[in-house]
Amino acid sequence: MGEPIAFRCVSCGREYDPWSVDYACPRCGPLSGTLEVLYDYRALARRLVPGSFAETRRNSLWRYEELLPVGVEYAVPLRPGWTPLYESPTLAAELGLGALWIKDDTLNPTASCKDRGTAVAVAAARKLGRDACACASTGNAATSLAGFCAAAGIPCYIFVPKNAPRPKVAQLLAFGAMVFVVDGTYDEAYELAIQAADRFGWYNRSDGWNPMVVEGNKTGALEVWEQIGEASLDFALVAAGDGSVVSGVCKGFQELVKVGLADRVPRVYGVQAAGAAAIAHAFERHEQGRPILPAEEGADTVADSIRVGKPRDVVKAVRYVAATGGGFVTVTDDEIVSGAQELARRAGVFAEPAGAAPWAGLVRLLREGAVPEGAKVVLFITGSGLKDPEGALRGLPEPTLIPPRIEAVAEAVGG
Secondary structure (H helix, E strand, O other): OOOOOEEEEOOOOOEEOOOOOOOEOOOOOOOOOEEEEEOOHHHHHHHOOOOOOHHHOOOOHHHHHHHOOOOHHHOOOOOOOOOOEEEOHHHHHHHOOOEEEEEEHHHOOOOEOHHHHHHHHHHHHHHHOOOOEEEEOOOHHHHHHHHHHHHHOOOEEEEEEOOOOHHHHHHHHHOOOEEEEEOOOHHHHHHHHHHHHHHHOOEEOOOOOOHHHHHHHOHHHHHHHHHHOOOOOOEEEEEOOOOHHHHHHHHHHHHHHHOOOOOOOOEEEEEEEOOOOHHHHHHHHHHOOOOOOOOOOOOOOOOHHHOOOOOOOHHHHHHHHHHHOOEEEEEOHHHHHHHHHHHHHHHOOOEOHHHHHHHHHHHHHHHHOOOOOOOEEEEEEOEEHHHOHHHHHOOOOOOOOOOOOHHHHHHHHOO
């Protein structure tokens, strides 16, 4: 494994010995003091070559053990990561792009990208000898933790807001987690999870709270680099809610440069719903030289996975994205739903609304000229449409009801 050399606060820069602090910088507190994991990049550069990851013969994110803080010996027997990367030359040509790739993280064990962060967080819990895990989530991180805890044979305690989609709650119950449906918002569920985990000694996997989550999330970027091969990449788009996924994507691309495996970092854009755009607004303040915090506002969007009013990894997300030369883009719910339907019809990838937000973000960035003609782009599709079918079905016509006669089929198809 990569053997971290320090955990560093993203705000004050104070460094802590690895594993001496679980979650946030004691000096800066939970919102501004999220931690980042540091490695000896010079030492890694001396031993990593382009074929190093493939030599492991692991078709999971554990192929990147050299850049992870915990070893594969603590992994649970599920296969997180190494999901397909589809190239779409037809869509690229129609959009005027040099290349377009779709990173399909709907094919993770619990059907979302959250399995990446969970895999590393649960492995860390096992390394640290913690006997139970907890999580607050709008749905996907929770179902991910419940599934991985089931595979690990450890108890799992979940806190979700009352408006979490039923299919996601069904997964939680099927995996055997103790589920607390909080009569309140996601942010209220988040605070309650912190209090409960602290009181009962549970290891808290929540996005923006546990630094192990970003370490798992970064493997999506590592995979894209490896799967694209010799091709260059100009832009990467991913939905942003709490900020941990977009932070991970940035960190993965940045670490490839730090260890000498890549020459440059693509510009990363976080995509947010217009009704839940706290990180996008924080990024605007940062670009104007103003403080990133406070970043707390209302959250109202059909895309439940990014319906976050108080993002916890906002400082990391803003700074990491800025370092890539990218930014944030907001899209309406109509654009998100239309994007989900376009992605399904034209690329064969069925995404939940949040998972399709990058498609909507790309269309807007192309229209605004932020993504130029001929650019090479990857879209990270973070969650399956089966997670929230009602959201994905908005505005679609009902199926055609016919009697069991071939003449009815002929009439319906005009033949």
